[in-house]
Amino acid sequence: MISLTKKDIVRGLVSLGLESGDKVLMHSSFVALGKVEGGPNTVIDALLEVLGEDGLLVMPTFSAGSPFNRKNAPTGLGVIPDAFWRLPGVVRSLHPSHSVAAMGPGAEDLIRDHEKAPTAYGEGTPYCKLAMGGGKVLLLGVDQDRNTTLHAAEAAAGAPYLKNIEGAYIDDNGDEVKIPIAAMAGPHRDFIGLDKLFREKGIMRIGRIGRAACRLMDGEAMLLAAIEALQKDPAAVLCNNPACWDCVRQRGQIKAARLLDECFTLAAVAGDISEDWEDVHRAILGEGISALELTAEEYERWSSDLTDAGISISAIRGGLKGNAAAKLAESLGVPFIVPASCEEDMAAAAKLPGRVIVENTGACSAVYKEAYNRDGMPEFAFNPAQFAAVGEKPFLRVFYRGTLRKHTVHFYLDDGLFNGTPTLPGQGNGEVKEIISMLRCRGYNGAITLRARSGGTAGFREAALAFWYLLDNM
Numbered sequence: 001m002i003s004l005t006k007k008d009i010v011r012g013l014v015s016l017g018l019e020s021g022d023k024v025l026m027h028s029s030f031v032a033l034g035k036v037e038g039g040p041n042t043v044i045d046a047l048l049e050v051l052g053e054d055g056l057l058v059m060p061t062f063s064a065g066s067p068f069n070r071k072n073a074p075t076g077l078g079v080i081p082d083a084f085w086r087l088p089g090v091v092r093s094l095h096p097s098h099s100v101a102a103m104g105p106g107a108e109d110l111i112r113d114h115e116k117a118p119t120a121y122g123e124g125t126p127y128c129k130l131a132m133g134g135g136k137v138l139l140l141g142v143d144q145d146r147n148t149t150l151h152a153a154e155a156a157a158g159a160p161y162l163k164n165i166e167g168a169y170i171d172d173n174g175d176e177v178k179i180p181i182a183a184m185a186g187p188h189r190d191f192i193g194l195d196k197l198f199r200e201k202g203i204m205r206i207g208r209i210g211r212a213a214c215r216l217m218d219g220e221a222m223l224l225a226a227i228e229a230l231q232k233d234p235a236a237v238l239c240n241n242p243a244c245w246d247c248v249r250q251r252g253q254i255k256a257a258r259l260l261d262e263c264f265t266l267a268a269v270a271g272d273i274s275e276d277w278e279d280v281h282r283a284i285l286g287e288g289i290s291a292l293e294l295t296a297e298e299y300e301r302w303s304s305d306l307t308d309a310g311i312s313i314s315a316i317r318g319g320l321k322g323n324a325a326a327k328l329a330e331s332l333g334v335p336f337i338v339p340a341s342c343e344e345d346m347a348a349a350a351k352l353p354g355r356v357i358v359e360n361t362g363a364c365s366a367v368y369k370e371a372y373n374r375d376g377m378p379e380f381a382f383n384p385a386q387f388a389a390v391g392e393k394p395f396l397r398v399f400y401r402g403t404l405r406k407h408t409v410h411f412y413l414d415d416g417l418f419n420g421t422p423t424l425p426g427q428g429n430g431e432v433k434e435i436i437s438m439l440r441c442r443g444y445n446g447a448i449t450l451r452a453r454s455g456g457t458a459g460f461r462e463a464a465l466a467f468w469y470l471l472d473n474m
């Protein structure tokens with residue numbers, strides 16, 4: 001293969017739309033270009049030639065080591081930026097995690113106080129200043145996943161999955177300075193998914209220099225498009241691969257933030273998901289759920305895991321003979337929930353210690369209404385799928401009409417057909433959408449427990465997806 005010359009690269013940059021006097025931030029891969037005569041400095045020379053005396057060239061120069069020392073810390077972002085920051089006339093910002101190097105008029109202003117900005121790439125940082133000040137972003141042989149400026153969109157949109165960390169740098173007196181860094185992203189992200197949006201909006205030019213696919217974008221248009229996408233969908237820059245634990249967790253954080261606006265507590269039944277704690281933990285975290293219904297046996301097995309993970313217990317589940325389990329629930333200060341299919345079951349449940357709740361199971365509403373004519377009956381857990389399975393309309397005929405509503409303190413988001421076949425929430429005869437809507441109107445502040453009666457972790461994910469669909473569409 002023939003080596004690229006400076007002239008080739010200049011021609012490529014110009015045809016991509018780079019102009020004299022431009023301010024540009026470049027992310028690059030030197031090897032993507034193929035062979036380059038003269039090495040990385042040829043690429044830098046070509047850029048400086050196109051930009052001219054009035055242009056501003058900027059490259060990120062992150063360093064993995066801590067504390068960060070701008071005078072000698074190499075960057076792991078490739079040989080071009082690592083050659084660039086060492087050149088005479090180039091200035092480098094002090095930020096410990098996301099430093100940049102810059103050359104040209106305005107370089108000093110651009111990098112000034114980077115380390116004093118609250119985030120590494122948001123307002124007050126070179127990334128934001130450049131993008132909002134008429135600058136361009138150039139991706140040379142790399143994709144949108146390398147486009148640091150897009151993190152500014154996440155910070156601006158207040159993405160709930162961002163976290164705070166600490167960083168350290170060596171100042172120009174040689175002293176170590178520790179600083180908090182807010183709104184750090186990652187590890188995984190799906191900025192690649194925004195590429196299509198930028199193409200469709202016509203704010204990006206794509207070309208090729210040597211073998212490298214190159215993209216040039218207007219910084220402000222790019223940032224605004226990304227912010228708009230995040231406002232429409234807070235998960236817009238996360239991937240949707242269920243095997244990607246980073247993004248599953250981050251989506252869960254978005255959902256948990258969404259649940260903070262609701263009065264009710266969303267819970268899950270551990271036994272629906274898995275016998276393995278790791279599986280259960282991951283599954284509920286991915287849905288923003290932090291409350292579980294457990295059997296006494298599961299509690300004994302996982303009590304320290306539950307504490308470590310900060311998961312609360314919404315109820316202990318058991319049977320009518322579960323005296324010990326009921327006592328455990330009492331000691332934990334949570335209700336004990338048992339199935340009841342006749343009046344005798346209700347009476348037996350009433351004799352258990354602590355706070356007991358009966359869940360309708362296999363009987364029609366008349367049975368429970370009848371039982372509530374007697375004094376001292378336990379409270380009621382409303383299961384719509386179980387009413388549908390005995391041919392009743394759970395909302396219109398049972399819940400809406402009174403008696404049981406008065407005694408109901410717990411809800412199962414459990415749906416099914418009149419013939420007893422379980423379904424996803426909102427896809428059976430359980431009228432669960434109507435029930436949730438009514439509960440929300442009344443500011444119901446108890447638990448709504450999502451059931452997923454089949455399919456383990458995958459079944460649970462589907463049921464949760466159906467729940468979120470219902471909630472987002474009412």
Ligand SMILES: [Zn+2]
Nearest residue numbers: 188239244247
């Ligand atoms: Zn991911």
